[in-house]
Amino acid sequence: MNVHESEKIAGILSKLGYGEAAEGEDADVVVFNTCCIRDNAERKAAGHIGMIKTEKKKNPSMIVAVVGCMTQQSGKAMALREKFPFIDIVLGTSNLAMLETYIPQVAASREKFVDIDENERPEVRENESFYRTSGTNAWLNIMYGCNNFCTYCIVPYVRGRERSRTKEAIKDEFMRLVDEGYPEITLLGQNVNSYGKDLYDGEYGFADLLEELAKTDGKRRIRFMTSHPKDFNRKLIDVIAEYPNICNNIHLPVQSGSNKILKLMNRHYTREYYLDTIAAIREKLPDCGITTDLMVGFPYEEESDFLDTMDIVEKVRYSNAFTFVYSMRNGTPAASMPQVDPEVAKDRIMRLIAKQNSITKELSKGYENKVFEVLCEDLSPSKTGFVCGRTDSGRLVTFPGDENLIGKFCDVRITRSQSASLFGETEV
Ligand code: SAH
Ligand code: SF4
Numbered sequence: 001m002n003v004h005e006s007e008k009i010a011g012i013l014s015k016l017g018y019g020e021a022a023e024g025e026d027a028d029v030v031v032f033n034t035c036c037i038r039d040n041a042e043r044k045a046a047g048h049i050g051m052i053k054t055e056k057k058k059n060p061s062m063i064v065a066v067v068g069c070m071t072q073q074s075g076k077a078m079a080l081r082e083k084f085p086f087i088d089i090v091l092g093t094s095n096l097a098m099l100e101t102y103i104p105q106v107a108a109s110r111e112k113f114v115d116i117d118e119n120e121r122p123e124v125r126e127n128e129s130f131y132r133t134s135g136t137n138a139w140l141n142i143m144y145g146c147n148n149f150c151t152y153c154i155v156p157y158v159r160g161r162e163r164s165r166t167k168e169a170i171k172d173e174f175m176r177l178v179d180e181g182y183p184e185i186t187l188l189g190q191n192v193n194s195y196g197k198d199l200y201d202g203e204y205g206f207a208d209l210l211e212e213l214a215k216t217d218g219k220r221r222i223r224f225m226t227s228h229p230k231d232f233n234r235k236l237i238d239v240i241a242e243y244p245n246i247c248n249n250i251h252l253p254v255q256s257g258s259n260k261i262l263k264l265m266n267r268h269y270t271r272e273y274y275l276d277t278i279a280a281i282r283e284k285l286p287d288c289g290i291t292t293d294l295m296v297g298f299p300y301e302e303e304s305d306f307l308d309t310m311d312i313v314e315k316v317r318y319s320n321a322f323t324f325v326y327s328m329r330n331g332t333p334a335a336s337m338p339q340v341d342p343e344v345a346k347d348r349i350m351r352l353i354a355k356q357n358s359i360t361k362e363l364s365k366g367y368e369n370k371v372f373e374v375l376c377e378d379l380s381p382s383k384t385g386f387v388c389g390r391t392d393s394g395r396l397v398t399f400p401g402d403e404n405l406i407g408k409f410c411d412v413r414i415t416r417s418q419s420a421s422l423f424g425e426t427e428v
Contacts, residue, residue: 001141001188001190002033002035002068003133003134003139004134004139004141004188005033005068005096006033006133007130007131007132007133007134007139008096008129008130009031009033009067009096009099010130010131010133011129011130011131012096012097012099012100012103012129013029013031013099013103013131014129014131015100015129016100016103016104026055026058026059026062027062028061028062028063029062029063029064029065029103030052030055030062030063030064030065031065031066031067031099032045032048032049032064032065032066032067032068033067033068034066034067034068034069034070034071035068035069035070036068036069036070036073036154036158036329037069037153037154037155037327038324038327038329039327039328039329040327042070045068045070046083049064049066049080049084049087050084052064052086053084053086056086061107063088063089063103063106063107064084064086064087064088064089065087065088065089065090065091065099065102065103066080066084066087066089066090066091067089067090067091067092067093067096067099068093069093069154069155069158069159070158071090071091071092071093071116072092072093072116072157072158072159073154073157073158073330073331074157074331077090077092077114077116078114081112081114087112088106088110088112088113089102089103089106089112089113089114089115090113090114090115090116091113091115091116092115092116092117092118093158093159093160094117094119094122094123094144094160095115095116095117095122098115102115119160120160120161121145121160121161121163122160122163124144124163124165126165126169135377135378135406136182136183136184136375136376136377136378136406136407137182137184137185137186137223137377138177138180138182138184138185138186139186139188140170140173140174140177140185140186140187140188141165141188141189142164142165142170142187142188142189142192142195142206142209143162143163143164143165143189143190143191143192143194143195144159144160144162144163144165144189145159145160145161145162145163145190146159146161146162146190146191147161147162147191147194148190148191148228148266148268149266149333150255150265150266150267151264151265151266151332151333151334151337152265152295152298152326152327152329152332152334153329153332154329154331154332155190157331157332159190161198162190162191162194162197162198163198164195164196164197164198164199166199167196167200167204167209167212170187170209170213171212171213174213174216175216178216178218178220181407182220183219183220183221183375183407183408183409184220184221184222184223184375185213185220185221185222185223186222186223186224186225187209187210187213187222187223187224187225188224188225189224189225189226190226191226191227191228191231192206192224192225192226192227193205193206193227193228193231193232193233193236194206194228194231195209196208196209205235206224206236207233207235207236207238207239210222210224210236210239210240210243210246211239211242211243214239214243214245214246215243219245219409220245221245221246221247221375221392222245222246222247223247223249223394225251226251226253227250227251227252227253228253229252229253229254229267229269229273229274229277230267230268230269230273232250232252232277234280237280237281237284237285238284240284240285240288241284241285247392247393247394248285248287248288248289248392248393249288249289249290249291249392249393249394250281250288250289250290250291251290251291251292251293252274252277252278252290252291252292253292253293253294254271254274254292254293254294254312254316255267255293255294255295255298256294256295256298256301256305256308256309257271257305257308257309257310257311257312257313258271258301258304258305258306258308258309259271259308260300260305261298261300261301261305261308264298264299264300264334264337265298265334266333271308271312274312275312275315275316278290278315278316287392287393288393289319289320289391289393289394289395290316290318290319291318291319291320291321291322291394292316292318292321292322293321293322293323293324294309294313294321294322294323294324294352294356295323295324295325295326296309296323296324296325296326296345296348296349296352297325297326297340297342297344297345297348297349298326298334298340299326299334299337299338299339299340300337300338300340301326301340301348306348306351306352309352310351310352310355313352313355313356313359314355314359317359317363318356318359318360319360319363319393319394319395320356320360320394320420321356323349323352323353323356324349325342325345325346325349326340326345357419357420360419360420361417361419361420364395364417364418364419364420364421364422365417367391367395367414367417367422368414368415368416368417369413369414369415370413370414371411371412371413371414371427372391372392372395372397372411372412372414372424373391373392373409373410373411373412374389374390374391374397374399374409374410374411374412374424375389375390375407375408375409375410376388376389376401376405376406376407376408376409376410377389377390377406378406379402379403379406380398383398385400385401385402386398386399386400386401387399387400387401387402387403387405387406389410389412391422395422396420396421396422397412397414397422397423397424398421398422398423398424399412399423399424399425399426400425400426401426410426411426411427412424412425412426412427413425413426413427
């Protein structure tokens with residue numbers, strides 16, 4: 001989501017006539033696209049903003065803007081301006097498009113702007129200027145915001161309530177991406193499974209949208225993220241099973257394996273319900289790569305709760321998992337619950353990572369000597385003469401090749417695996 005938003009920012013800048021500054025070159029405009037999902041993301045952003053101070057001294061005409069989730073927290077915009085008085089523009093999450101107006105004004109008069117829209121349901125502004133940087137994959141927002149209020153999460157406070165884009169707007173953008181030749185398109189939303197609820201009153205949902213997009217002629221891959229387990233339905237599994245161009249790759253964040261913790265998190269499902277969903281996916285989509293997000297150290301988490309999380313990881317056997325230590329976010333309900341000792345949380349995250357790594361390693365072995373269709377995405381960042389790409393299930397494969405393969409579908413036999421990495425040879 002954040003990467004795609006940066007593409008929108010770069011699109012606005014390019015429309016204003018700016019180009020990408022080379023590494024080490026003085027930039028005329030610097031935009032910080034911030035995230036505040038965890039404390040370390042916020043600290044990193046503040047660190048980077050602080051570092052630009054010396055650049056700004058050397059080049060006072062440089063325009064510095066700070067946008068994104070961090071600025072949208074209550075009182076944060078003004079606090080940022082006070083701490084970093086050299087910032088010229090502070091924008092919230094829903095009015096990014098205003099950069100187009102403010103940047104020329106700052107350039108002309110050095111006037112400063114702070115513009116945060118506090119509305120919980122800000123209007124969906126269609127942004128037509130993208131500067132896509134994601135290579136063979138194009139991101140496509142289908143909705144904004146979130147209604148779920150998981151008790152640890154800041155997103156609903158900084159991104160407002162769920163707003164779906166109309167199916168027409170999505171289809172138009174999808175067709176433009178098809179015309180531009182993208183071999184992979186990823187649909188984005190905080191909870192794609194509740195797509196359309198605000199617009200179509202249950203008459204048209206995510207499965208319908210996905211099916212319509214999948215019917216578009218031509219060979220390409222469609223991916224989507226993120227799915228909330230409480231809204232993931234059987235109809236969606238059927239649509240994925242029916243259309244070969246929808247990838248067999250589902251990101252289904254479980255967060256915790258303990259019913260007590262899931263309740264405290266306000267996730268609206270139990271481990272039993274979650275495991276039933278996984279069973280239904282595996283029944284219809286046996287080769288589906290399932291990934292997840294896991295959190296340890298949530299308030300009230302005891303060793304037995306953590307062991308439930310370890311157990312669910314063992315039962316599901318995720319192909320990959322993003323693992324996080326709970327980070328307290330001001331203003332969320334969990335911030336006023338008793339916090340877990342950071343040392344205990346640290347010990348749990350290490351054990352969880354070790355468990356997931358051993359599962360990923362075992363699953364990788366299962367790929368050996370089999371042939372998979374891989375979409376070649378890029379040159380390998382670490383091995384010259386090699387390229388890398390993903391299987392339909394989302395696993396990264398490195399194999400011999402050059403830039404001519406980028407964007408092409410190749411049949412690759414996996415010859416070797418090493419933990420999460422797969423290596424192969426193209427089949428002729
Ligand atoms: N909408 C998506 C998640 C967006 S945030 C979903 O519900 O799955 C991505 C992940 O960040 C979450 O799944 C969660 O695991 C993690 N996360 C969110 N808030 C967090 C917090 N306060 N501390 C630690 N991790 C957090
Ligand atoms: Fe945050 Fe929960 Fe919404 Fe995901 S579903 S963005 S974790 S509140």
